[in-house]
Amino acid sequence: MPELSKMRKPDVKVVILGDMNVGKTSLLHRYMDRKFKDTMSTVGGAFFLKQWGPYNISIWDTAGREQFHGLGSMYCRGAAAAILTYDVTNWQSLAELEERFLSLTDTANNDCIYAIVGNKADLIDPQAQLLANQDGLTADWERTGEPRVPSACLTPPASPISLSGVSVNKQVSREDAEALYGRILRYKGLEETNSLPADKMCFETSAKTGYNVDALFETLFDMVLPSVLKKRTEREGSPTVDLEECKGTGKRARAACC
Numbered sequence: 166m167p168e169l170s171k172m173r174k175p176d177v178k179v180v181i182l183g184d185m186n187v188g189k190t191s192l193l194h195r196y197m198d199r200k201f202k203d204t205m206s207t208v209g210g211a212f213f214l215k216q217w218g219p220y221n222i223s224i225w226d227t228a229g230r231e232q233f234h235g236l237g238s239m240y241c242r243g244a245a246a247a248i249l250t251y252d253v254t255n256w257q258s259l260a261e262l263e264e265r266f267l268s269l270t271d272t273a274n275n276d277c278i279y280a281i282v283g284n285k286a287d288l289i290d291p292q293a294q295l296l297a298n299q300d301g302l303t304a305d306w307e308r309t310g311e312p313r314v315p316s317a318c319l320t321p322p323a324s325p326i327s328l329s330g331v332s333v334n335k336q337v338s339r340e341d342a343e344a345l346y347g348r349i350l351r352y353k354g355l356e357e358t359n360s361l362p363a364d365k366m367c368f369e370t371s372a373k374t375g376y377n378v379d380a381l382f383e384t385l386f387d388m389v390l391p392s393v394l395k396k397r398t399e400r401e402g403s404p405t406v407d408l409e410e411c412k413g414t415g416k417r418a419r420a421a422c423c
């Protein structure tokens with residue numbers, strides 16, 4: 166854990182939300198620690214600190230369990246980006262984003278950006294399975310030999326594909342995720358034509374293999390820079406900040422977690 170006395174105040178806040186077990190904490194471990202680790206279901210929340218060029222970004226991990234729902238709005242307060250995470254093999258986890266988690270983002274910044282992230286892509290996409298099994302750690306479905314099967318599925322799942330000897334139906338299509346993104350924009354009262362496009366804001370990732378994980382976080386960090394600069398300008402009263410200063414200079418920093 167870094168020395169708290171030496172930590173600078175974060176310039177911007179990113180929050181990760183979604184149902185329990187979708188892999189929020191695993192995504193953060195994969196990005197910050199470059200590892201897929203065993204996790205415990207998150208209690209309350211935890212934050213990681215990421216240095217991105219000259220800026221500090223706090224990334225808040227939240228608990229998906231219903232009992233911690235009341236804390237969600239607090240974790241979203243002042244967020245510049247919200248990562249709404251579902252499990253690609255679990256249709257209900259996508260539905261929960263709209264039913265349970267979207268309203269928590271009412272406390273986020275007015276210009277907050279939203280990413281919809283389908284995690285566990287290694288279970289349905291051969292490309293995302295590349296690199297699997299390298300850390301010698303196993304995911305929940307591997308321990309039991311059974312993938313999680315959702316109770317509800319509105320769109321017919323694609324044909325089963327076999328990965329590592331386990332047949333898994335893809336339960337959530339990219340189109341479902343992009344349609345949700347459109348509904349989020351409408352909920353926020355935003356025009357699609359003036360907003361970031363769905364195909365840029367919907368990701369499929371695998372915390373297990375690392376597939377698309379860096380792309381997710383680093384795309385978002387670049388997108389929140391205007392928000393960082395606005396905050397800095399407001400705080401310091403200096404209108405001249407060089408946007409180029411921080412482009413592509415993101416260095417991997419150790420995670421801070423509490």
Ligand SMILES: Nc1nc2c(ncn2[C@@H]2O[C@H](COP(=O)(O)OP(=O)(O)OP(=O)(O)O)[C@@H](O)[C@H]2O)c(=O)[nH]1
Pocket residue numbers: 183184185186187188189190191192202203204205206207208227228229230284285286287288303304305306370371372373374
């Ligand atoms: N196959 C596979 N399993 C994953 C992936 N990400 C997470 N898991 C597994 O899913 C389970 C839940 O992961 P967590 O990261 O703890 O989930 P969470 O969303 O943080 O859950 P809560 O803290 O309870 O809200 C663990 O058993 C992980 O090993 C992934 O990309 N692929």
Ligand SMILES: [Mg+2]
Pocket residue numbers: 189190191204205206207226227228229
């Ligand atoms: Mg967690």
